Amino acid sequence: MNMIKQKLFGGMPYATFTFLLALYFTAIVNLPVYKALIGIFSQLETVKLGFVITIPLFFLACLNFLFSLFSWPKISKPFFIILLILSSMVSYAGFNYGVMFDYGMIANIIETDSSEASSYLSLYSAMWTLLMGVIPALLIYKLPIKPITNPITFITAKLVSMLISLVVVGLIAAVYYQDYASVGRNNSYLKKVIIPTQFIYSTIKYVKNTYFTTPQPYKQIGLDAKQSDAALAQAHTKPTLMIMVVGETARAQNYELNGYHRNTTPYTRELDMISFQDVTACGTATAVSVPCMFANMNRDNFERSQADNQDNLLDIMQRANVSQLWKENDGGDKSVAKNITKIEIDRSRKDEMCNGSTCYDMALLENIDKDIADLNGNRMITLHLIGSHGPTYYQRYPSNKAIFQPDCPRADIENCSQEQIINSYDNTILYTDYVISQMIEKLQQLNEQYNTALVYISDHGESLGENGTYLHGIPYRFAPEYQTKVPLMVWMSPSFQQTKNIDYTCLKQAASKTGTYSHDNIFHSMLGVMDVSTEEYQAELDIFSQCRDKFATEVAKYNN
Incomplete structure (x- = not known):
């Protein structure tokens, strides 16, 4: 009996401990991988049963090999406890929302503030993390590990375990290499779903680039920026007032003005707004898209580190004496407004606009008259909405704007029906439309003072x-158009159209073009429409220029 107790309670060998961890990660933590594979296999005409059976064995062998590299005295328990808890969170997001933890997603997570992060918390997510991560982590903490009495025996056992893993991988590859290669090549996103390899790699890369790489020297661009003589003259008589609204998580497909079957834009429908029908985002997460649209880079060559260390659209405009203000209601400007005046909505307050952690976007219009008056000359105010940020869509609109019912009044949207989720999301689009209409109404009231x-x-x-995917942030090459197509809407007062020589009818026609517009156009279009000239400006990327020269030419002919 004493011998049995000693066998059971004398401590678990490191090789056994590592193998069981690898088995747990293979069978439980990597549920998102199996969910993805089921979707892939359902699209294939035939799948070899032997190939399917070897997949868990392949994962087990690979993870056992990798985990063996970190299974050492003193570091094993703390390392795997942290890894297990983090992996359970990744598993939750991957399984329930289809989230992939690539470099961009890690950047988005790290730059998320506490208020935004809390919107992802729910009883379901907490229970998932508790059952998959915390409780197993406690078991690891309590588990006795057999002390190492003979280092040579310990190293030998580790090497044998790793060698067996390599042999298993080799045997599987020898028989089913073509199957693995075919599935992997045709579904390359799968490697981004595997836990924990992808999120660890992405995190290490982000930390290295952010904290252990020599920062790029700051680069000023557009040093020659200046407003046209006509714009400067106009600034003394009737200045230009431009409101740029940066939305959050709004997809073009759910806009009535873009052909959606629901009345999600009732407030702006009668305001003669122009809605561009086919506009592509620079990224699928705020940490990429917002800096990208304000940078003088296109999606193909965008680098966040470079964008953070050089002037952007707002800096160049400010250099040209276009007064700038950024008002923030989405938890951060992603370093875009670092050199201009910025006002952040206090989301900790509790009143009719805020609940202590988030505020409705109408809060951005508070004190707007003073904000406008405090600027000088031609001016631009950028409003950063919280818009349609999920998963707590229901917190983005007040009850009197909850038109589409039943909605989903909870954070764990995977436990709502798709009808409820879409209803909640459409309510956010409708409320954003209301906010924009109120902004336009304010601009109309100021038409005597400003263009x-x-x-x-x-x-x-x-x-x-x-297709079982929720939220956003999927790597761009794999992302569905629901995550990459965004609304672009423009409203101009008659005096603005006249002052800027813009043919509004021409612009409406231009808005119907497909495959033409993207975030790449924003930098140049805003410079152009505000009459800021600089060597950084490219007229061919200015969506307004195509309807300004034509109008000016026609006016000249008419006057002659």
Whole structure:
């Protein structure tokens, strides 16, 4: 009996401990991988049963090999406890929302503030993390590990375990290499779903680039920026007032003005707004899209580190003496407004606009008259909405704007029906439309003092359960159009159109073009419409220029 107790309670060998961890990660933590594979296999005409059976064995062998590299005295328990808890969170997001933890997603997570992060908390997510991560982590903490009495025996056992893992991988590859290669090549996103390899790699890369790489020297661009003589003269008589609205998580497909079957834009429908029908975002997460749309870079060559260390659209405009103000209601400007005046809505307050952690976007219009008056000359105010940020869509609109019912009044949207999720999301679009209409109404009231205009564009779209995918942030090459197509809407007062020589009818026609517009156009379009000239400006990327020269030419002919 004493011998049995000694066998059972004398401590678990490191090799056994590592193998059981690998088995747990293979069978339980990597549920998102199996969910993805089921979707892939359902689309294939035939799948070899032997190939399917070897997949868990392949994962087990690979993870056992990798975990063995970190299974050492003193570091094993703390390392795997932390890894297990983090992996359970990743598993929850991957399984329930289809989230992939690539470099961009890690950046988005780290730059998320506490208020935004809390919107992802729910009883379901807490229970998932508790059962999959915390409780197993406590078991690891309590588990006795057999002390190492003979280092040679310990190293030998580790090497044998790793060698067996390599042999298993080799045997599987020898028989089913073509199957693995075919599935992997045709579904390359799968590697981004595997836990914990992808999120660890992405995190290490982010930390290295952010904290252990020599910062790029700050680069000023557009040093020659200046407003046209006509714009400067106008600033003394009737200045230009541009409101740029940066939306959050609004997808183009759910806008009535873009052909959606629901009346989600009732407030702006009668305001003669122009809605561009086909606009592509620079990224699928705020941490990429917002800096990208304000940078003089296109999606193909965008680098966040470079964008953070050089002037952007707002800096160049400010250099040209276009007064700038940024008002923030989405938890952060992603370093875009670092050099201009910025006002952040206090989301900790509790009143009719805020609940202590988040505020409705109408809060951005508070003190707007003073904000406008405090600027000088031609001026631009950028409003950063919280818009349609999920998963707590229901917190983005007040009860009197909850038109589409039943909605989903909870954070764990995977436990709502798709009808409820879409209803909640459409309510956010409708409320954003209301906020924009109120902004335009304010601009109309100021028409005697200013030449007014408003441009609204969202940072990225959103998945609402299509193909089992929710939220956003999927790597761009794999992302559905629901995450990459965004609304772009423009309103201009008659005096603005006249002052800027813009043919509004021409612009409406231009808005119907497909495959033409993207976030790449914003930098140049805003410089152009505000009459700021600089060597950084490219007229071919200015969506307004195509309807200004034509109008000016026609006016000249008419006057002659």
